[in-house]
Amino acid sequence: MKANREWIIKGIALAVWAGVLVSSGIAFAQHRQYKEAVVLGAGVVDVRTLGDYFEPLKGTTNDCNIYILDSGVPGGTLLIMGAVHAEEPATNLAAQLIVENASATTGRIIVAIHENRSGSTVTRPGDAYPQFFTIETDWGEKKFRMGDRWANPLDSWPDPETYVHYPSGQLLAYMDVRNMNRTWPGRPNGSLAERTSYAFMRLIEEEGVDLTIDLHEAELEYPIIGTIVAHQGALDVAAMVSMMLTAQEFTIGMEISPLALHGLSHREIGDFSDSPCILLEAPEPFLDRVRGVTDEALLLTGQDEFVMKAGEHGLLYWPIDENGWPIDIRVARHVRTIEKITELWTRFHPDEAMVVAGFPTYNEMVELGVGHFFHDPSTVSQDRVAFE
Amino acid sequence: MTIMIVYYAITAFFGAVLFWNFVKSKDVQKAILYLVILMPFVLRVFRLK
Ligand SMILES: [Zn+2]
Numbered sequence: 001m002k003a004n005r006e007w008i009i010k011g012i013a014l015a016v017w018a019g020v021l022v023s024s025g026i027a028f029a030q031h032r033q034y035k036e037a038v039v040l041g042a043g044v045v046d047v048r049t050l051g052d053y054f055e056p057l058k059g060t061t062n063d064c065n066i067y068i069l070d071s072g073v074p075g076g077t078l079l080i081m082g083a084v085h086a087e088e089p090a091t092n093l094a095a096q097l098i099v100e101n102a103s104a105t106t107g108r109i110i111v112a113i114h115e116n117r118s119g120s121t122v123t124r125p126g127d128a129y130p131q132f133f134t135i136e137t138d139w140g141e142k143k144f145r146m147g148d149r150w151a152n153p154l155d156s157w158p159d160p161e162t163y164v165h166y167p168s169g170q171l172l173a174y175m176d177v178r179n180m181n182r183t184w185p186g187r188p189n190g191s192l193a194e195r196t197s198y199a200f201m202r203l204i205e206e207e208g209v210d211l212t213i214d215l216h217e218a219e220l221e222y223p224i225i226g227t228i229v230a231h232q233g234a235l236d237v238a239a240m241v242s243m244m245l246t247a248q249e250f251t252i253g254m255e256i257s258p259l260a261l262h263g264l265s266h267r268e269i270g271d272f273s274d275s276p277c278i279l280l281e282a283p284e285p286f287l288d289r290v291r292g293v294t295d296e297a298l299l300l301t302g303q304d305e306f307v308m309k310a311g312e313h314g315l316l317y318w319p320i321d322e323n324g325w326p327i328d329i330r331v332a333r334h335v336r337t338i339e340k341i342t343e344l345w346t347r348f349h350p351d352e353a354m355v356v357a358g359f360p361t362y363n364e365m366v367e368l369g370v371g372h373f374f375h376d377p378s379t380v381s382q383d384r385v386a387f388e
Numbered sequence: 389m390t391i392m393i394v395y396y397a398i399t400a401f402f403g404a405v406l407f408w409n410f411v412k413s414k415d416v417q418k419a420i421l422y423l424v425i426l427m428p429f430v431l432r433v434f435r436l437k
Pocket residue numbers: 084085088181215216217
């Protein structure tokens with residue numbers, strides 16, 4: 001009798017367990033397989049993939065799309081990399097918005113929307129991250145994957161005890177072997193993130209990239225925020241952009257990439273290629289550890305009373321009030337800063353001119369919302385739609 | 389790559405042991421605990437999480 005009761009309870013527990021397993025498994029798989037539709041703007045002349053520059057990456061999770069916006073007029077080549085940290089959604093949106101709207105009139109723009117695609121196929125359930133977020137557009141809702149700072153362990157596992165950065169030998173935290181802003185310049189036989197960095201270095205070399213821009217967002221508790229971090233090869237441009245934008249449009253700081261901090265894009269890309277790298281940071285209260293409810297609303301509005309409270313106590317490096325830091329402003333900051341960088345780069349390097357068109361203005365993005373600039377994939381010919 | 393396969397094999401082994409413990413255990417509370425612990429092992433072996 002007792003054994004019978006034991007098996008009934010065990011059976012119920014097993015059924016509940018299987019239910020949880022199946023439902024969560026389906027949710028995880030749906031997130032991992034969801035594809036964001038990108039409408040190719042008139043400026044896009046070719047869509048390649050990262051594997052075209054490093055064969056072993058072909059067909060893997062990180063074989064991301066590489067969008068080529070070519071003016072046909074000789075000039076400089078700009079590489080823009082979005083979502084290296086896929087939990088920084090304004091970077092994904094800024095890169096997509098550029099692919100859908102911008103073009104080059106002199107030189108070329110090359111865009112990677114998901115620099116570390118694997119990181120966008122996993123979130124942090126333990127931190128209550130939402131799996132998706134949606135942006136209101138003129139034609140309905142557009143759904144995006146939320147991601148994580150690190151590549152998915154399903155693609156890169158196990159981690160080492162300590163991550164030894166190549167080639168500097170600097171010791172870093174174990175999980176940063178999956179953090180693509182710690183694996184530059186990469187190596188062909190390393191971890192997935194190291195191989196992806198290596199592939200981007202080959203792209204930079206093969207395409208003759210003159211300047212690389214790496215997009216990020218950061219928590220307000222982090223000192224490197226609302227700023228431009230520049231390799232010494234682009235200090236003049238970065239300083240001028242920071243001064244002009246701060247004086248005329250919005251506050252943005254400028255920092256010099258530390259010489260001894262290894263693995264970061266703004267250090268290694270410039271040191272190991274002919275392209276200096278500029279990293280942009282926008283404020284994302286969603287990432288603050290003192291935040292309240294971690295949901296899609298916080299991700300999109302950047303409004304949080306706990307982060308505000310931390311600000312009142314002087315614990316933040318960036319201001320915040322009840323208006324928060326909405327996604328439209330964060331994307332607008334990135335898009336406008338990129339446009340300004342091309343303007344100043346062209347002034348300092350006339351032989352590597354990058355003249356761009358089709359960038360919405362900062363005020364348009366803030367007032368109309370970034371969703372206004374995403375196009376309906378169902379109304380264009382299917383060969384003008386790419387999937388991320 | 390080889391290391392990754394070995395890790396999956398280890399995960400599958402521990403998953404199997406945990407399930408066997410669940411079946412064998414006379415203490416219902418412990419059995420349920422085995423199930424809870426088993427969850428991440430199964431999700432990883434099926435490459436879901
Ligand atoms: Zn980042």
